[in-house]
Amino acid sequence: MKKEKKMTLTLPQEELIGAGNLACQGCGANLALRYVLKALGQRTILCIPACCWAVIDGGFPHSCADVPIYHCAFETAASTATGVKAGLEMIGDSATTVVAWAGDGGTFDIGLQALSGAAERNDDIIYACYDNEAYMNTGIQRSSATPMGAWTTTTPVKFPKDQPKKDIDAIMAAHNIPYQATASTSYPEDLFKKAKKAKGIRGTKFLHIYAPCPTGWKSRPEDTVKLGRMVVQNGIFPLYEIEGGEKYTQTIKVKDKKPIDDYLKLQGRFRHLKPEAVRGLQEEVDRRYARLLKKFENK
């Protein structure tokens, strides 16, 4: 008789994000919050600025989350979360985890000042940025998180984005915060572990979560998980953590770094790129990856 196969669950079964929310098909941001909340648990408050998640949650009076949410202004995820944490402590609640949950525009661009302020003060919050690499909620406009060469509605094919993505992780590392990490929705266990670790540390924690966006990237919804793996394996979005701004640890090792071509081909936003432009992007990825590799202590 054939032996029955047993499935082991690596993540808690409890769902704090309900199905039937307003996310697009194949939304990485939806997966990101789902996994993060599995790690943080119900005793969590989310501060959500203008971003896709301001809508995904569902309009008033509905919410798909079993955790409380304070919807805040675009550039105030960090400062609002700081205030919530201070308010809770003053009324005697030190146990609740306060999370600023923002998109890349709200983090890399308009909310950067408030984030830097909170990080410098080392306010006891988790700041999580789900990065779908453009202003997706307003209709795919470029942000400083948009990769070089990408089409968006404000970087048309005739003049695609000609600056590389802002290195937010280096910026946060320069604040010497106790903990920060990159993560991808296609490595849920890795993301789960990092969120869990962040929860246990006092001070400012920063999670930078790669979250594919089929709507904005012109990719197929069924490729979301694939893209989230490829981007790690080709070195565009390496997964690592930094402690105290200094100790770099790669959490998902890449044995045989892949070229970026196949990753680009799955996304309409890169369709216009000529081979020489792709070569330029590849060189930039290689350069950045090599620079980062030198920092990893677990080589």
Added chain:
Amino acid sequence: MKKVIMGNHALSYGAMLARTQVIAAYPITPQTQVVELLSEMCADGTLNAKFIKVESEHSAMAACIGASIAGARTFTATSSQGLALMHEMLHWASGGRLPIVMGNINRAMAPGWTIWTDQNDSLSERDTGWLQFYCASNQEVLDTVLQAYKISETLSIPSMVVLDAFALSHTYEVVDIPDQKKVDEFLPPFKPYARVTPDDPHAFDGLTGPEHYMELRYKLQKDMEKVPALVDKTGLEFEKIFGRRLSAVDPYLCDDAEIVLVTSGTAGYTAHVAVDQMREAGLKVGNLRIKMFRPFPFDDCRRILAKTPKIAVVDRNISYGHHGIFSQELKSALYGTGDQAVFSFIAGLGGRDITPESFREVIDTAGRTDRPQEDILWIGVKR
């Protein structure tokens, strides 16, 4: 306990006696002493509060909003450019129905760079849904902070306590700093009707469609309309405990006056002195100092000015392309109630002095003609 303190410290003592739990503030001249004293109070334990030293006024208000929705009593203070930077968050605080109390030191808006007083900073925030109280003495500043918390927390509407730069912020006066026990009797701990907590998870201030938004704003207006009665009620309660009455307006010798000055802020006290001098000279003049600007005290103004033939509004502010702002508001309050002539004066912009002589010039001008000859009558401007 009586103490000689500056207007800015009257704000700090007000926040301390209110047992403010979270303060988030950013420094700006002429507000700095407010937060300096509060940081000392937090550091030495006089005040059990968290002081978040934010990196901008925008973040100051955002942090107050966060702390308030978490259930804590919050305070901040700013001025001029800082208030303007907060503008977006002022809407957030009132729209989110959070009873934050803020001190604003009236400083004129740049450019050119200026630190001196006028009211265009706070009056530019007229339509943000905040209560606004313009104070004329340091005692009134302290007392109003306490009353503002009481009204704000009853109705879930934030309050701005406003004082003139330097003319009050840096002026030292004798202030009765009440006993904490008495203040606790007047102002019980903050009990929010709703707060963000995992114990009862809800989403606040999210996407609100046309089928709901208008009702939220209707309710804000309806609660605004309850403020004048509540100011009277809490003003009387305050008097019972502290012996000082607080009200929305401060009329002086208005009943038989042929011309009534309408004033606000420290200019209102200067006008008081000018009225005494002019009364001695035989002129029948009075002064109506308006303390509460939002909501505008329609009924008080209509009642007090019902039989006044001439009204001379002196504004330390301007709505470009229109008039002085108190003048606009007063005309709107009196519309259809009588045949008063309303003269609109503008004086003292950018910290130029308003003196008893300024008010004599106002009265002379208003006395000369039955109706104003110009839409705006300027006092002390070099043409």
